[in-house]
Amino acid sequence: MSDVAYLTFDIGGTKIASGLVRLPRDPDGAPEVTDVTSIPTLPERGGDDILERLLRLASDRLRACRESDIPIAGVGIGSAGVVDIESGVILSATDLIPGWAGQRIAEAFAGITDLPFRMVGDVGAHGLGESTYGAGRGHRRVLSVGVGTGIGGAIVDDGRLVVGAHGVAGHIGHMSHGLGDGVPCSCGATAGHIEPVASGTGLGTLYNRMRPEGVDPVPDGKAVSDLVAAGDAFAARVMAVSARALGECLAGACNLLDPDAVVVSGSVAGAGEVWWDALREGFAAGALPLVAPTPLLPGALGGAAPLIGAAVAVARAS
Known part of the structure; x- marks a missing residue:
């Protein structure tokens, strides 16, 4: 294991997680993630407030590392x-985090540290983690898909994150499906994106749209998963319809990109056999036919994936 650590952050709509990541010297080794902590994102306060609290958290963590003689x-x-990625600026963000678009993160961090810095998208960080040290390890080209509150994706080709001409490569949640x-959709479109019917939020939406008279609505996708686990046949049918549609979108993406493997992570991916069977x-x-054997693999790193991927991103850029 490396003697030095990378200070990493995973900024989401609910929380900002942080951890120290040590990458293995042995290419077949496993990274070590320690001192994981988090603070609430509190998106309703706006992007300026988020950045201010992020910098405060980073300053505190860097100070603690110096006091503990932990080299970063x-x-x-x-x-x-x-x-x-090059400028460290948030180009755009949905209304889930008001005022986050336009934040100059790299410039702000330069005011508190002169350490090497790298920022990628959260799903990109997740993809780098899973493709380097997780379920995609050993595969040259990996399509990483996160199915949680929304649906995000990342393409990692020979260890390199593919971002595209506008920084949006991998946004599989915004592929069209009938x-x-x-x-x-969270992006504002109503033209048939897959995210609003196949994400965790979307699973709840689809259930409520499909429910027959006399069936109570659900608050979210987790409630649907709970009903499926309890043996509810209607909930299982809704879940299967949702997952099958996402599987069809994954097939279209693979027909276009031809990856070696697809890694599927996120809370919805833990819904069980009904979901996975329908997805496949x-x-x-x-x-x-030539693409059909491409494996659909469950993610292996859990919540540590984006922290590990953020470390990989800055290590490769340094």
């Missing part, structure tokens, strides 16, 4: 929103 090799961040026709059925139905 760099600072890595995985952030919600579309990120300009199941989403007319359902408002949808993928098999839509994939070209």
